[in-house]
Structure formats: structure tokens, C-alpha cells
Amino acid sequence: MDQLYRSRSEAKATDLPPDATPAVRRARPTARAENERALLEAAEQIFAELGFAGATTAAIARKAGVPKANLHYYFATKEALYRAVVERVLKAWLAAAAPFDASDDPSEALAAYIGAKMDLARAMPLASRIWSAEIMRGAPIVQDFLDTTLTDWVAAREKAVVRWISAGKLKPIDARVLFYMIWATTQQYANAAHEMATLNGGRPLDDAAFEQAKRQVIETIVGGVTNF
Amino acid sequence: MDQLYRSRSEAKATDLPPDATPAVRRARPTARAENERALLEAAEQIFAELGFAGATTAAIARKAGVPKANLHYYFATKEALYRAVVERVLKAWLAAAAPFDASDDPSEALAAYIGAKMDLARAMPLASRIWSAEIMRGAPIVQDFLDTTLTDWVAAREKAVVRWISAGKLKPIDARVLFYMIWATTQQYANAAHEMATLNGGRPLDDAAFEQAKRQVIETIVGGVTNF
DNA sequence: ACGTCATTTGACCATTTGGTCAAACTTATA
DNA sequence: TATAAGTTTGACCAAATGGTCAAATGACGT
Numbered sequence: 411m412d413q414l415y416r417s418r419s420e421a422k423a424t425d426l427p428p429d430a431t432p433a434v435r436r437a438r439p440t441a442r443a444e445n446e447r448a449l450l451e452a453a454e455q456i457f458a459e460l461g462f463a464g465a466t467t468a469a470i471a472r473k474a475g476v477p478k479a480n481l482h483y484y485f486a487t488k489e490a491l492y493r494a495v496v497e498r499v500l501k502a503w504l505a506a507a508a509p510f511d512a513s514d515d516p517s518e519a520l521a522a523y524i525g526a527k528m529d530l531a532r533a534m535p536l537a538s539r540i541w542s543a544e545i546m547r548g549a550p551i552v553q554d555f556l557d558t559t560l561t562d563w564v565a566a567r568e569k570a571v572v573r574w575i576s577a578g579k580l581k582p583i584d585a586r587v588l589f590y591m592i593w594a595t596t597q598q599y600a601n602a603a604h605e606m607a608t609l610n611g612g613r614p615l616d617d618a619a620f621e622q623a624k625r626q627v628i629e630t631i632v633g634g635v636t637n638f
Numbered sequence: 639m640d641q642l643y644r645s646r647s648e649a650k651a652t653d654l655p656p657d658a659t660p661a662v663r664r665a666r667p668t669a670r671a672e673n674e675r676a677l678l679e680a681a682e683q684i685f686a687e688l689g690f691a692g693a694t695t696a697a698i699a700r701k702a703g704v705p706k707a708n709l710h711y712y713f714a715t716k717e718a719l720y721r722a723v724v725e726r727v728l729k730a731w732l733a734a735a736a737p738f739d740a741s742d743d744p745s746e747a748l749a750a751y752i753g754a755k756m757d758l759a760r761a762m763p764l765a766s767r768i769w770s771a772e773i774m775r776g777a778p779i780v781q782d783f784l785d786t787t788l789t790d791w792v793a794a795r796e797k798a799v800v801r802w803i804s805a806g807k808l809k810p811i812d813a814r815v816l817f818y819m820i821w822a823t824t825q826q827y828a829n830a831a832h833e834m835a836t837l838n839g840g841r842p843l844d845d846a847a848f849e850q851a852k853r854q855v856i857e858t859i860v861g862g863v864t865n866f
Numbered sequence: 867a868c869g870t871c872a873t874t875t876g877a878c879c880a881t882t883t884g885g886t887c888a889a890a891c892t893t894a895t896a
Numbered sequence: 897t898a899t900a901a902g903t904t905t906g907a908c909c910a911a912a913t914g915g916t917c918a919a920a921t922g923a924c925g926t
Contacts, residue, residue, distance in 0.1 A: 441904095461690075461771075462692070463692030464690070468883075476905095478885090479905055479906075480904060542774065543689075543771070545830055546767055548832040556837070561836070561837060564837055583854050586834070586838075590823070590826050591823050594822040594826035598818050601773070601822075602822070604773070604777060609792055609814060623812065626811050626812060626816075627815065629811075629862070630811065630863055634857070634860075634861045634865075635858055637861060637862075669872080670873090694912080704875095706914090706915090707917090708874060710916080711872095711875095716914065716915090
């Protein structure tokens with residue numbers, strides 16, 4: 411799972427040591443691990459809030475509690491740091507995609523998938539927002555992922571959809587239209603959380619409201635493609 | 639229609655002359671009108687591509703074909719220019735919301751509304767993307783619109799939805815969940831156009847594919863909330 | 867022709883930003 | 897304890913950026 415895709419630009423220089431660490435040089439793993447964690451966490455917040463261009467390495471370093479020069483010790487460039495953040499999101503995205511294959515019944519599979527994506531948006535709103543922003547910008551960093559892993563993922567699931575339709579278990583629908591609807595609808599609960607809060611009297615959706623939304627989204631989409 | 643909302647921060651200084659122009663000072667309206675148009679168009683492109691922070695006034699001026707100092711003659715600050723762009727989007731958004739009231743039949747109303755929003759995303763992808771980005775950032779510029787016009791719009795339509803549900807014309811669903819689904823799904827065709835193109839063999843959706851998507855989105859959502 | 871007002875533009879500036887560097891410091895091992 | 901490797905950090909820098917300004921130019925009514 412550590413070779414999701416290979417970025418088109420420079421082979422990432424921020425990788426951990428090439429392979430299994432020689433067991434000898436494992437000296438003081440604390441500093442590196444902890445600093446990278448803090449920096450990635452801070453970066454996620456700042457990037458989500460201000461976007462790639464709006465984020466400054468100084469702000470990220472400050473939020474992480476380290477001097478800016480230290481940030482550049484661990485991540486050579488702002489783009490490398492951004493790339494690292496996006497790669498974490500990528501893993502979460504793929505993990506949340508797995509439930510699609512949980513069942514061969516379309517209602518179950520779709521419900522599981524939509525539910526997982528809703529939960530992802532709820533649990534990792536910052537990461538989700540960064541992902542959307544990246545896609546919206548034309549995927550400057552994850553283009554290669556779109557070309558390979560995502561294309562394959564969609565192609566494979568498209569077959570399942572076609573099979574379901576042939577078997578009369580699903581209304582005829584273009585698989586991609588269905589996926590786009592699912593992606594958009596679930597992402598919305600991360601992307602538009604602020605708008606939702608405003609329309610909710612200024613308060614963010616509480617767990618009950620979110621769970622109800624999840625149910626209704628599932629019912630509507632699943633019902634929309636299965637009720638004959 | 640020229641008083642959509644009033645921004646919270648500084649009363650916009652980029653307004654056209656306060657009222658009906660005194661008819662005398664209407665001298666040479668050409669330069670101002672044409673320059674503002676070119677600047678707004680260029681700004682829309684750059685803002686959509688790079689976001690607010692990533693956009694530079696130099697790049698916008700260059701694309702508009704005027705010196706940077708001239709840009710600042712017409713729009714005092716980058717934010718004022720951005721605000722002007724966002725206000726244009728706002729009008730388009732509201733115009734596309736009108737079809738919701740075209741019918742008192744939920745299937746018809748929703749189909750008209752979704753269709754209009756899909757068309758908007760297709761016809762003005764840049765503007766649509768800017769709108770999404772603005773919402774995603776927490777609506778720094780249009781917060782006041784969310785608080786007033788949008789809140790009212792939703793409240794009013796929420797009543798229609800409740801009425802439809804009471805009349806047994808609609809499955810029970812939270813009106814806002816429905817709106818969020820519609821907004822997200824339709825926006826997707828502007829926001830994720832690049833992703834869609836990638837999954838479409840690198841070619842953007844052609845008109846036929848888009849029209850099919852529109853039909854299927856309408857069928858799925860409308861079917862999802864009306865089929866019993 | 868003249869005065870007035872809108873417009874244009876090159877030159878300029880203070881600030882911010884991503885990134886560098888070298889010196890200091892820490893830790894673990896030989 | 898000497899040495900090497902990893903880590904920390906303040907100082908620094910070149911480039912980019914939003915914005916300013918004053919002088920020049922153009923247009924128009926009188």
C-alpha cells in the first residue's frame with residue numbers, strides 16, 4: 411500500500427529511507443517522526459484553510475511549533491510538504507472506497523460505499539477539502555493517480571454496475587454519472603460544512619443531524635437507482 | 639436586482655455611480671465599461687485557476703491587456719476585484735434558482751431546478767468553480783449573502799418541500815439534505831470537469847454526454863425522492 | 867484654444883515569501 | 897571521550913507581490 415502511484419514530477423525526495431531501515435541507523439527515531447507528524451498536521455490545517463498558494467511555510471511552521479528553517483529541514487519545499495499531505499488523503503480515499511466491494515448486491519454495496527464516504531467527510535473534513543481543492547485545480551499533484559489507480563478503480567466498478575443493470579438490479583445509468591453523484595454529495599459534507607452551519611442557525615451539524623443526512627442521502631441515491 | 643446583499647466589510651467602493659448617473663457626467667462611457675469588462679473576465683479566469691491567494695493582479699492585468707496600474711485604477715484592491723467577480727456569480731446563482739418555483743409539482747420543480755443548475759455549471763464553469771471555492775473557504779466574502787438571501791431562499795423552499803411531503807407527493811426528507819445534494823451534484827460538473835475528462839479518456843464531456851448526465855442526475859434524484 | 871476631468875502608465879516601494887546557510891547543539895556509538 | 901551523524905535555529909537573501917504616485921495623455925464642453 412506504500413506505492414499508490416508515482417508522481418509525474420520529481421520522484422519525491424521526501425520519502426522515508428528507501429527500504430527497510432538498516433536497523434543500525436534507526437537512532438533517535440523520535441525527533442523525525444514526531445516533527446513530521448506535527449508538520450503534516452499543521453500543514454493539513456493551513457492548506458485546507460488557505461489553499462496551496464495562500465498557505466505560507468511560516469504559518470505552517472508556527473502552527474507546528476517549530477522554526478521555519480526546521481520545516482525546510484524535513485520538507486525541502488512547500489510543494490513537497492503539500493504532496494505529503496495529499497498522499498495521506500489519497501490513502502484515506504482509497505480505504506473509503508473499499509466498502510464498494512463489500513457486497514454484490516447493488517443496494518448494499520452502494521449503501522456501504524456512500525456511508526463510508528460520508529464518514530470520511532465527517533471524520534477528516536480538512537483532508538477532504540484539500541482533496542476537493544486539488545481536484546478543482548486540475549489535479550496538479552495527483553494527475554498521475556487519476557490516470558492510473560483511479561481510472562482502474564472506476565473501470566473495474568463500472569463493470570459491476572453494468573452487470574447489475576444487465577441483471578435488472580439497477581436502473582440503467584452511466585456508472586460514472588453515479589460515481590460523480592456519490593463523490594460530490596459526500597464531499598459536500600466536508601466542503602460546505604460552513605454553509606451548512608450557517609443554514610443551521612450558525613451551529614455545525616450535530617451527530618444526529620449528520621447521521622440522518624447520511625441515511626437520507628443513501629436512501630435517495632440507492633432508491634433513485636434501484637426503485638423501478 | 640442590484641441590491642442582492644450588502645457585504646459585511648467595507649461598503650463596496652467599486653460600485654458604479656451611486657444612482658442613476660446624472661446624465662451629464664456620462665462622458666466617454668466606453669473606456670470604463672470596456673476595461674471593467676475585460677478585467678472582470680480576466681479576473682474570473684485567473685481566480686478560477688489559481689484561487690484568491692494564488693491569483694496575482696499582475697497576471698490578471700496581463701490577461702486583460704492593461705498595465706497593472708490601470709487595474710488598480712478601476713479596482714482599488716485585489717479583494718475589490720474578487721468581490722466584483724463573486725457578485726456576478728451570485729446573480730447567476732440566483733437566476734438559476736428561479737426554476738424551482740416554476741411548478742408546484744415536486745417532480746417538475748426539482749427537474750427544472752436541477753436542470754438549470756446543471757446548465758449553469760456547464761455554461762459558466764469558471765464562475766461556478768469560484769463560487770465553490772468561496773464556499774469552501776468559509777464564505778469570507780459572501781457570508782452576508784448566506785446569512786440573509788440564501789437563508790430566506792432556503793426557508794421559503796423548505797416550506798414547499800414540507801408541504802409536498804405532507805401531501806404525500808414526496809418521500810420524507812430533510813429539505814436541506816435535498817438541497818445540498820442538488821448543489822453538490824450539479825456543481826460537480828464544473829468543479830470536477832478535469833477529473834471527468836481524465837476518466838473520459840482525456841476528452842471533456844461532449845454535449846451528448848452532458849445531456850445524458852443531466853437526464854440521469856434528474857431521474858436519480860427526483861426518482862429517489864418521489865418513487866414510493 | 868482652453869480648462870477640466872477621466873484615463874493611462876512607468877517607475878517605485880514596503881512587505882512578504884520560499885528558501886538557504888553555517889554555526890551550534892544533541893545523541894549514540896566505537 | 898572522540899567522532900560522526902542527525903537536528904535545531906537565527907540570520908539572511910533574492911524574487912515576487914499588492915499597491916502608490918505623479919506626470920503625461922486624451923476627450924469634451926465652452
